[in-house]
Amino acid sequence: MVDSNLVMFDDEFRRIEEELQRLYQQTNAKVLFLVDKNGQLIASAGDTHNIDTTSLASLTAGNIAATGGIARLLGEKEFTVLFHEGDKDNIHISVISQRVILVVIFDQRSSLGLVRLRVKKASEALSRIFDEIARKAEKQEVKFGESPFAEISEEDIDNLFR
Amino acid sequence: MSFINYSSREINCKIVYYGPGLCGKTTNLQYIYRRTNPEQKGKLISLATESERTLFFDFLPLALGDLKGFRIRFHLYTVPGQVFYAASRKLILKGVDGVVFVGDSQIERMEANIESLDDLKINLAEQGYELEKLSFTVQYNKRDLPNIAPVAEMNSILNGRNIPYFEAVAVTGAGVFETLKSVAKQVLFELKKNY
Numbered sequence: 001m002v003d004s005n006l007v008m009f010d011d012e013f014r015r016i017e018e019e020l021q022r023l024y025q026q027t028n029a030k031v032l033f034l035v036d037k038n039g040q041l042i043a044s045a046g047d048t049h050n051i052d053t054t055s056l057a058s059l060t061a062g063n064i065a066a067t068g069g070i071a072r073l074l075g076e077k078e079f080t081v082l083f084h085e086g087d088k089d090n091i092h093i094s095v096i097s098q099r100v101i102l103v104v105i106f107d108q109r110s111s112l113g114l115v116r117l118r119v120k121k122a123s124e125a126l127s128r129i130f131d132e133i134a135r136k137a138e139k140q141e142v143k144f145g146e147s148p149f150a151e152i153s154e155e156d157i158d159n160l161f162r
Numbered sequence: 163m164s165f166i167n168y169s170s171r172e173i174n175c176k177i178v179y180y181g182p183g184l185c186g187k188t189t190n191l192q193y194i195y196r197r198t199n200p201e202q203k204g205k206l207i208s209l210a211t212e213s214e215r216t217l218f219f220d221f222l223p224l225a226l227g228d229l230k231g232f233r234i235r236f237h238l239y240t241v242p243g244q245v246f247y248a249a250s251r252k253l254i255l256k257g258v259d260g261v262v263f264v265g266d267s268q269i270e271r272m273e274a275n276i277e278s279l280d281d282l283k284i285n286l287a288e289q290g291y292e293l294e295k296l297s298f299t300v301q302y303n304k305r306d307l308p309n310i311a312p313v314a315e316m317n318s319i320l321n322g323r324n325i326p327y328f329e330a331v332a333v334t335g336a337g338v339f340e341t342l343k344s345v346a347k348q349v350l351f352e353l354k355k356n357y
Contacts, residue, residue, distance in 0.1 A: 010169045038176060052205055062253070065256060152230065
């Protein structure tokens with residue numbers, strides 16, 4: 001089955017941001033990211049100024065995809081948690097609802113145990129939000145009143161490349 | 163699979179450059195990177211071997227501009243072309259919105275082109291896609307070399323559907339943006355059908 005497009009609306013986006021903000025405070029992390037499995041950055045919390053978030057999102061998704069490939073070769077469905085330890089910073093990556101990836105970057109002010117514990121809780125909340133988004137999309141409850149595509153022309157697209 | 167964010171007013175789409183080893187996929191991305199304004203592009207990431215062969219993928223995020231108040235972003239990926247990286251190629255196709263097939267025009271690479279196109283179809287099918295239903299553009303690269311196949315012949319071999327095709331010399335940039343524009347247009351019009 002082909003994945004449907006991910007459509008995000010204000011309401012869900014706000015709830016996701018709130019959830020990330022809460023997790024950010026609870027874990028004492030440096031930065032948090034939520035990334036689509038295809039490599040698109042969905043939301044973030046913390047100080048992202050010095051980080052190339054787009055590249056990070058794409059590489060994280062590549063990382064999860066590669067690990068998922070290894071898992072299937074071994075007869076596992078998926079490895080849901082990855083952890084990379086650095087000299088100063090560590091990175092905790094987990095898959096939520098088989099669809100999105102939560103990335104937590106933290107240093108010595110936090111700990112792996114704390115991150116794991118809090119991520120587990122937040123995952124449940126985030127999972128519920130993404131289930132709702134999927135349900136909405138399935139029922140096509142959402143109205144595309146302000147569709148950006150409604151009246152696009154060849155010329156509009158040509159202009160993008162000027 | 164596009165990501166349409168009504169909250170931040172952004173649309174993100176994924177385009178994958180596919181083709182046999184050394185056909186010029188990475189060269190396409192490098193040219194696009196060089197010729198794009200700094201504010202429109204992110205870093206060009208290449209996960210390559212020491213001999214600069216693509217190991218996993220290249221990645222280039224492009225912000226094209228606004229369309230009806232929405233910021234349009236394209237994420238361009240290449241796959242590793244060498245045959246034995248099949249498992250990695252499959253992963254990169256996940257969530258793809260549009261594919262560019264870069265064919266190598268040299269006569270001796272025709273078999274590699276055919277093999278790569280078959281591989282593309284198989285890998286897409288495994289993800290539940292059909293090439294026939296996907297935004298798709300073909301590029302015949304390396305037109306500046308002496309030992310190349312005529313376009314008509316390449317079309318009959320690689321372009322059964324008679325979809326848009328472009329002759330290119332990726333090292334000099336000829337045909338590179340035309341190819342990108344063609345696939346981007348198809349992706350956006352596909353989105354228009356659904357939203």
